[in-house]
Amino acid sequence: MTAVNWAERRAVLFDLDGVVTPTATVHLRAWEVMFNEFLASHDPTQPPFTTADYHAYVDGKPRYDGVRSFLASRDIALSEEEVIELGDRKNVAFNQVLEAEGVEPYPGSVLLLDHLGALGVPMAVVSSSANAVPVLTRTGLLGRFAAVVDGVVAKAESLPGKPHPDTFLYGARLLGASAAESVVLEDAVSGVAAGRAGEFGLVIGVDRGAGVPALTEAGADVVVADLAELV
Structure with missing residues (x-):
């Protein structure tokens, strides 16, 4: 178990x-x-798109930024209209898979949500995805969070996406907390980098495949394999 004094934190921001x-x-x-x-x-x-490509160029970024990043890695130049078309095709594929298979939250994550809820610590979701609210609604977790800053909000508020810290900083402000008083929980290298760039009080990396070295190098103060380790 990784010791965190949650009671002294004024906001916890979950990817x-x-x-x-x-x-x-x-x-x-x-x-x-x-x-x-x-x-x-x-x-x-x-060569085909791989899991390594996902973690290096796409994971955690706004959808069209992910398209641009991967294409640049392959020296492929497309028009902005073509970039948007590819991003939209990806979103269709995501919703098809989600509808067919559904989604359940990680048990360890629910355990941490229960723990923080019992302590009365304000929580928000900060996600690059435009599908955050539907996913949270489908899992029954939407009511656990005082705020959701997703791709829809970022677009409406003109907030640059991760690895820029703006969406996390916006989420902290919505909860009435400063960055120094807040915790960021992220599995993506770009998200960890955003937390570090925003000078948050604690940046926790969650290793779901990016790897401990990459998350640490990006700025994670600590890396766990599952959020149950934080209870």
Whole structure:
């Protein structure tokens, strides 16, 4: 167990996909389907999109930024209209997988939510996904959080996405807390980097595949494999 004095924290900011719910796996599968279909038609000599590509270029970023980042890694230049089309195709694939298979939260994450709720610690979800509210509603967890800062909110408020810290800082403000008083929980390298850039009091990496070295290098103060370790 990793000791954290939760009672002294004024806000806890959770990423969603890969931290609260295993929807990062759904996102990965959707990205694989979309990008590998694209690569097969655009340039069959390109190697397929892999899990390593997901963690390096896509995970935790706003959808269109993820498209741009991966394409740049392969030296593929597309118009902005084509970038948006690919991002929209990925979102369709995500919703199809989610509808077919559903999603259940990580038991360890629910354990931590129960613990923080009992302590009265304010919590928010800060996610790059535009699907955060539907996912939280489907899992029955929406009411656990005082605020949700997702891709929809970020667009409405003109907040740059992770690895910029703006969405986390906005979430902390909604809970009436400063960055120094707040905790960030993230599984993506870009999200951990956002927490470090925002100078949050504690940045906890959750290793769901990115790897302890990568999360530590990005700025995590501590890395756990499951949120149950924090109770």
